[in-house]
Amino acid sequence: MAAPVRHRHRWRRRLGALARFVGALALVGGIYTAFAPGIYADEPKQNFDKLAAEGKELFDNSCVSCHGKNAEGVKGRGPSLIGVGGAAVEFQVNSGRMPMAKxxxxxxxxxAVFTPEQAEALAAFIQKLGGGPEAPDKKWLADAVAxxxxASGGELFRVNCASCHGFATGGGALSSGKYxxxxxxxxxxxxYEAMxxxxxxxxxxxxxxxSAEQKAEVIAYIEYLNNDRDPGGPFTLGRFGPSTEGLAIFLVGITTLALATLWIAGKS
Known part of the structure; x- marks a missing residue:
């Protein structure tokens, strides 16, 4: 009877060891599940906070005199930036419109006065301060435009943009010295940020x-025009569109007819 008893004890030890091993794996897995996702989730936030801190330093050195210590704005100098969002900051800074000399x-x-990296840091600071529209991911935007x-972008542009920017993206005058x-x-x-x-x-x-896709369509149409695949007629005439070309044709045509009439009258 001693041999079967020893055999049973041996199997119990093996089962106990297996149970402890499985328990250890479950414990390690539970700890990993509890803490690892939090670590990865915190990493982008930490990067954003670091970028925003860099942006605050730039803001305090270059923007505070016009926009206020807390970006609340200064009367007669600059508006509040609370809630404008990072997209507005990147547009204004990367296009050189800000800072203004007067x-x-x-x-x-x-x-531009600031580098794109500095503009991104300033945008992160303003975004953290008051939220608002964020700049699009550059890779997504490039793929979306491509x-x-x-054709759909052309329709949207003519309906929403051509009245101010011209049918051929040449721009146009507005009231009170604006354009x-x-x-x-x-x-x-x-x-995209301007829209x-x-x-x-x-x-x-x-x-x-x-929608984001429709904005990409408008941009694709603008790029189509800017690549001179459709310059707006035989002569661009400032790329203001068909109204400019029609006026030019009318003036040239009337002048030509008047000169022809005078020449015929002189001959007769």
């Missing part, structure tokens, strides 16, 4: 008015 009817596009329906700028050679992300945030006199085209 108050004018409209901030003009010029060479695969967009250009709609030309869209020639404007980077893709800046066009999303509505800088200066431009209306806001939020996602409930023009």
């Amino acid at each position: 108050q004018e009817a409209q901030a003009e596009r010029k060479e 695969n967009a329906d250009v 709609a700028p030309s869209l020639r050679d404007v980077p893709t992300d800046q066009i 999303l945030t509505g800088p200066q006199n431009m209306p806001v085209f939020a996602d409930n008015q023009l």
Whole structure:
């Protein structure tokens, strides 16, 4: 009887060891599940907080005199930036419109003072401060524009943009010394950010008015025009569209007819 008893004890020890091993695996797995996802989830937040801290330092050195210590704005100098979002900051800074040297009817596009990395840091600070529209992911935007329906973008542009920017993206005058700028050679992300945030006199085209895909279609159409595949007629004439070309043809035609009439009358 001793041998079967020893055999049973041996199997019990083996089963006990297996149970302890499985329990240890379950414990390790539980600890990993509890803590590892939190670590990975916190990493982007930590990166964003670090970027926002860099942006605050830049803001305190370069922007606080016009926009206030807490971005609440300074009367007669600069508006509040609370709630404008990172997309508005990146558009204004990367296009060189901010910082402004002086108050004018409209901030003009010029060479940027800050690098794109500094602009991103400033945007992160303003985004953290008050929220608002965020700049699109550059890879997503490039893919969306590359695969967009250009014809649909043309329809959307003519309905929503051509009245100010011209049928061929040449821009146009507005009231009180303001103007709609030309869209020639404007980077893709800046066009998207402008539609999303509505800088200066431009209306806001939020996602409930023009979806992200529709914005990409408009940008694809603008790029189509800017690549001279459709310059707007035999002569661009400033790329203001058919109204300019019609006026030019009318004036040239009337002048030609008048001269021809005078020549015929002189001959007779």
